[in-house]
């Protein structure tokens with residue numbers, strides 16, 4: 034299971050030690066507004082951690098918790114997974130932050146590192162991201178990552194805006 038680091042963050046594969054932090058993150062209805070539309074219950078948070086650990090074992094990638102390297106506090110979470118959780122589908126990147134951590138550039142900082150992991154360590158040919166069409170902050174992170182808007186599709190049982198970048202585009206941006 035791969036730990037990633039950035040200037041300010043440590044990205045740790047989600048595990049039971051992150052429960053309290055994830056509980057705080059995922060029980061905030063404002064954070065979840067454009068994701069599921071509802072706060073996650075404690076039972077759901079525990080189930081998510083278990084499911085994610087299974088995916089790390091099976092695929093070698095899934096969700097990380099974002100820890101502030103200075104304080105050790107859990108400030109957010111993000112993932113590399115596959116659209117529809119089907120390995121036959123393109124890789125997908127995602128992120129969420131605790132509300133009091135918005136506006137510090139953490140999302141793009143973590144996103145760049147996770148994208149590098151997908152292209153360089155997983156050899157992903159293409160990376161997608163999806164968000165609610167109203168979720169301007171998340172779409173902005175996708176654009177800053179160099180992703181292009183593809184259109185509206187149905188994924189995870191929701192109509193979402195799809196953004197994507199291929200490996201050549203990523204290399205160009207990274208150069």
Ligand SMILES: CC(C)(COP(=O)(O)OP(=O)(O)OC[C@H]1O[C@@H](n2cnc3c(N)ncnc32)[C@H](O)[C@@H]1OP(=O)(O)O)[C@@H](O)C(=O)NCCC(=O)NCCS
Pocket residue numbers: 063064065067068127128129130131134135136137138139140141142163164165168169170171173174
């Ligand atoms: C999406 C999210 C992670 C972005 O966090 P953040 O701290 O604002 O991210 P960053 O600071 O790295 O960058 C965000 C960019 O979007 C811009 N932005 C932030 N809020 C915005 C808004 N409401 N409308 C338009 N742009 C916005 C910022 O200005 C910044 O761009 P800039 O650097 O050009 O100024 C955060 O809003 C969040 O956790 N939302 C709830 C969970 C969620 O919806 N996750 C995505 C699911 S697809």
